Amino acid sequence: AQSVTQLGSHVSVSEGALVLLRCNYSSSVPPYLFWYVQYPNQGLQLLLKYTSAATLVKGINGFEAEFKKSETSFHLTKPSAHMSDAAEYFCAVSVSGGYQKVTFGTGTKLQVIP
Amino acid sequence: GAGVSQSPRYKVTKRGQDVALRCDPISGHVSLYWYRQALGQGPEFLTYFNYEAQQDKSGLPNDRFSAERPEGSISTLTIQRTEQRDSAMYRCASSPAGGLGTDTQYFGPGTRLTVL
Numbered sequence: 607a608q609s610v611t612q613l614g615s616h617v618s619v620s621e622g623a624l625v626l627l628r629c630n631y632s633s634s635v636p637p638y639l640f641w642y643v644q645y646p647n648q649g650l651q652l653l654l655k656y657t658s659a660a661t662l663v664k665g666i667n668g669f670e671a672e673f674k675k676s677e678t679s680f681h682l683t684k685p686s687a688h689m690s691d692a693a694e695y696f697c698a699v700s701v702s703g704g705y706q707k708v709t710f711g712t713g714t715k716l717q718v719i720p
Numbered sequence: 721g722a723g724v725s726q727s728p729r730y731k732v733t734k735r736g737q738d739v740a741l742r743c744d745p746i747s748g749h750v751s752l753y754w755y756r757q758a759l760g761q762g763p764e765f766l767t768y769f770n771y772e773a774q775q776d777k778s779g780l781p782n783d784r785f786s787a788e789r790p791e792g793s794i795s796t797l798t799i800q801r802t803e804q805r806d807s808a809m810y811r812c813a814s815s816p817a818g819g820l821g822t823d824t825q826y827f828g829p830g831t832r833l834t835v836l
Binding site for chain 1 (some may be wrong): 723724755760761762763764765768776779811813820821822824825826827828829830
């Protein structure tokens with residue numbers, strides 16, 4: 607079975623600083639990886655996903671993530687944090703082969719300090 | 721509709737009562753998923769439908785939980801004889817394709833269930 611681990615349940619950055627949210631995965635077969643964002647009182651929204659094409663994936667709102675097989679990682683980055691980036695971020699994993707469940711991490715709350 | 725909607729948004733009930741949570745997916749979406757999310761946790765899979773067929777219910781915690789999607793659109797998650805441990809956010813998601821591993825899931829705002 608596949609799983610993801612998000613390091614740090616809370617991350618604080620200053621406005622304009624680099625955002626780095628960490629995600630490591632475990633899977634016995636090549637994974638598909640996702641980052642979702644959840645704003646208060648809203649549903650989760652897809653930021654980006656890796657589906658075995660390019661290892662550097664660009665998403666919405668200036669976010670990107672790089673799939674590193676050797677490190678089993680899929681960290682989320684953004685060069686310059688904006689106040690509107692304050693939200694909870696979830697890493698998720700699934701695998702290929704027809705229907706597959708998506709397994710979510712425990713989430714990281716991002717605080718942006720003005 | 722424009723997005724996935726869920727109702728009610730908040731539900732407070734007494735232990736032992738039955739509750740029914742509704743999900744209205746994006747029009748035309750084939751797949752529908754139910755998740756439960758405890759405080760400080762990520763969404764935990766409960767069950768999944770393709771059209772009206774329940775394809776996977778392995779995440780339902782016990783037989784007090786059931787779900788249906790009789791016409792392949794709106795779905796209802798029913799919890800019988802609620803217990804305090806059932807208190808959580810219940811989220812619904814839909815996707816256009818057939819539950820493939822690459823699918824993007826579109827989430828509703830959730831129903832916050834509190835069992836007193």
